[in-house]
Amino acid sequence: MPLEERKLEVLRAIIEDFISSNEPVGSKALAERHHLGVSPATIRNDMAALEDAGYLIQPHTSAGRIPTTKGYRFFVDRLAQLRPLSGAERRAIHAFLEGAVDLDDVLRRTVRLLAQLTHQVAVVQYPSLSRSTVCHLEVVRLTPARLMLVLITDAGRVEQRVVEMPDEVSEDVVSELRATLNTRLRDQRLAEAPDIVSDLPDTVPPRLRPVVTMLTGILLETLIEHPEERVVLGGTANLTRSALDFPNTIRPVLEALEEQVVLLRLLGEVHSPSKVQVRIGDENTFEALRSTSVVSIGYGSGETALGGLGVLGPTRMDYPSTITAVSAVARYVGQLLAGS
């Protein structure tokens, strides 16, 4: 049975009220605060219908209603009207990200910004290595038998690996290595590089072969096959703001947030930079996060996302504002990284 107009209006009103008050909302209060043009009794009937349809529940008999996951989902998908970004917010975004000096700095500022705009916990993933292209590969001779491989990607990410060599390596060899590696790998996407990299030892002069084999081994193993994905977390203090929402649940949430794996999975399924993804309450994969909602999006220029970012908060978060903020920040970060 389709829900007619007014019922939807009632649902929206309930969700909005509940989000701002965090208390079960009753028919009388609803009739007073929103001019729906009908009496509380009528609203009660609608509420009963909405409850039957699974959009609302009553915590206990003599209380008002609160939205269910299904209710929030419907709200987000069909009822919520995106709130445009205020001028102040726009300015805040610019001001915050303006002065960043390097990638680390950009991401640290981003996470802070997100936390501040949304009053939630914020998560930002480093630009994924595998989806980046090689900008430069540097070979540094720390000592005669110890080389450092420095990989710089187009997104500004810098990874280094120390490689202990069995024999000493001369400075000439290092220069040659540097040249060879760069010619072959520059502008290649790392995801497509494994073939090129594993062929490398066979295509270089024999005297370079042992060294190249070592280096490509490290390259393949730690940067291509098992690239280290990283995330930045911030605004955990905001969890306590909603302490009332998950009384004894802060603990597991904080614990989950300390697990890189969890955070990565949270953002890892994000692919398109164009569409915000909202996972509400028990739609989340992780047990500990069943009492929270996650709003995430990819960032990056073009079609494929370099990484994901998002926020996590109580299911009763202000979805319209949050969605607006998250996507605005993602867009801006995308531009920033493309431009630098």
Next chain:
Amino acid sequence: MPLEERKLEVLRAIIEDFISSNEPVGSKALAERHHLGVSPATIRNDMAALEDAGYLIQPHTSAGRIPTTKGYRFFVDRLAQLRPLSGAERRAIHAFLEGAVDLDDVLRRTVRLLAQLTHQVAVVQYPSLSRSTVCHLEVVRLTPARLMLVLITDAGRVEQRVVEMPDEVSEDVVSELRATLNTRLRDQRLAEAPDIVSDLPDTVPPRLRPVVTMLTGILLETLIEHPEERVVLGGTANLTRSALDFPNTIRPVLEALEEQVVLLRLLGEVHSPSKVQVRIGDENTFEALRSTSVVSIGYGSGETALGGLGVLGPTRMDYPSTITAVSAVARYVGQLLAGS
């Protein structure tokens, strides 16, 4: 008036009991759990004396006593006997730090390890730039007019800065730069480098001068005069473990912990790697941390610390174990960084 032997014994017993139970301890319970050889009444007299002397307070008339800051201080300074590290802990430290691949990894593991060993919030500072020596300086030509300066320190810290040049720079110039910078700066401590660096432009061939001036400017400004100190934070979930200790106080503590500045100041006063520093309750500088204790120490090889690390927890933490764990981890990290 000096406190005689038994009173001290009573104080120690009270603190130990309170630490493990988090409840005001009374004379009867104390007499039962510790075989002090005297009756509750006697203990009551001692407790009254200890209260007069400022080591204990009564939360309310009909409750037991709890230690004051002064009480904890006395306990830490005079009564606590350091608990030796258990075999399991020793193994845990080794196992945890064994597989680290780079500095980031070492520090991330360290913070996790500390949090796990002590059940507190852990903080680890990156090896201070100014106290490190230069291991290598790399100049990378990202595009003809954009160079990247990569600084590698002996502690394994790698910092990069992108420098936009007004004119194009040839690959030859870059090689020359690299050689010059390394000859002059390798094995110099950054703290002592400002003179060398600022003199550099005058000591190179004129054609290099503009480029060198740009680079040394960046070097001086962002790496020597205002080096970016960094910290890693972990185990914040442990704050909730002691939720009972600071009921409404988690919020400000979490907020304080999100401030890099606060964390740095927390560890910044640490200089010697040999001596653990304990700041109890209101001995802390920061308002928000008045309800917590901080146990910190420097790490690094030799006399001067490369950085600090420590944990933060409720004032009623288990000081002996915590102190042992913190100093053991610091020692091990120091070795690890020196050896690599």
Next chain:
DNA sequence: ACTGGCACTCACATGGGACGAGTGCCAGGA
């Protein structure tokens, strides 16, 4: 100097009662 005894204090748990927000249902009216 220590001990047992005793009166006293006071936080906290328990239970009953009043209160009120909110509901479902029903009969009457547009």
Next chain:
DNA sequence: TCCTGGCACTCGTCCCATGTGAGTGCCAGT
């Protein structure tokens, strides 16, 4: 057919009185 006012009912929450017990301070006695 849909909406409305009225009404009885439910049930969580607040408030208060009371009882209980842990803990204390003091004192007289050994």
